[in-house]
């Protein structure tokens with residue numbers, strides 16, 4: 412395992428989507444143990460050789476760019492998220508058969524469909540490896556994530572656009588506040604601008620600069636801020652949030668009562684309510 416700063420880089424090897432045959436048991440375990448170790452130590456990992464076609468990501472980012480370039484009135488028809496204190500725009504897409512700006516950005520539906528399917532397949536591989544990495548049955552997470560990007564599951568893909576920061580920006584403005592994500596894991600495809608930081612277990616912020624060809628994956632406990640107040644360039648990223656199916660009970664594996672048992676749906680609704688107070 413190599414690392415970028417203190418965030419480890421794991422090579423998916425035979426678990427790559429580009430690898431046609433079933434990975435060996437040793438490969439599942441190697442990846443699973445490395446990912447589990449990274450999550451236990453810092454909560455983040457870069458995955459390289461994941462097999463997500465570069466053209467799929469670039470095509471989606473280009474279509475997303477065309478969407479963000481539309482005038483506000485047109486964009487607002489598709490309910491993009493506006494963040495009160497943050498200099499960014501987001502467009503969350505859950506299903507490729509939903510409402511789309513087909514007239515304005517004809518390729519977006521096709522690009523989103525391809526990307527969601529690819530990310531689903533990759534997530535299921537990561538989830539299987541994660542279970543094996545912490546000595547659970549290999550289907551432990553896969554069985555609880557059967558309906559990714561359906562109406563019974565909060566997973567979604569998010570297109571993000573950070574416009575260049577204007578000179579006269581208020582001192583308190585930020586691009587993306589410190590937060591934790593709400594789901595099981597998040598796949599983050601950054602462009603090469605950088606600026607992302609993650610917080611380690613000692614509460615120190617460390618840079619998570621883009622690693623060419625690698626995606627950053629986090630499990631939900633660690634915070635991500637973005638303090639790029641002075642950034643002149645616009646920045647784009649694509650995020651794939653992976654959640655358990657709505658009825659799944661979230662409970663400590665050790666059967667302790669440290670956390671109250673809630674369904675995945677209750678958990679996500681609670682987090683949405685608390686959101687964007689940062």
Ligand SMILES: O=C(O)CCC(=O)C(=O)O
Nearest residue numbers: 571587592607635648650
């Ligand atoms: O902008 C990024 O790259 C990360 C955004 C993020 O963490 C989020 O939207 O949850």
Ligand SMILES: [Fe+2]
Nearest residue numbers: 590591592635
């Ligand atoms: Fe996040």
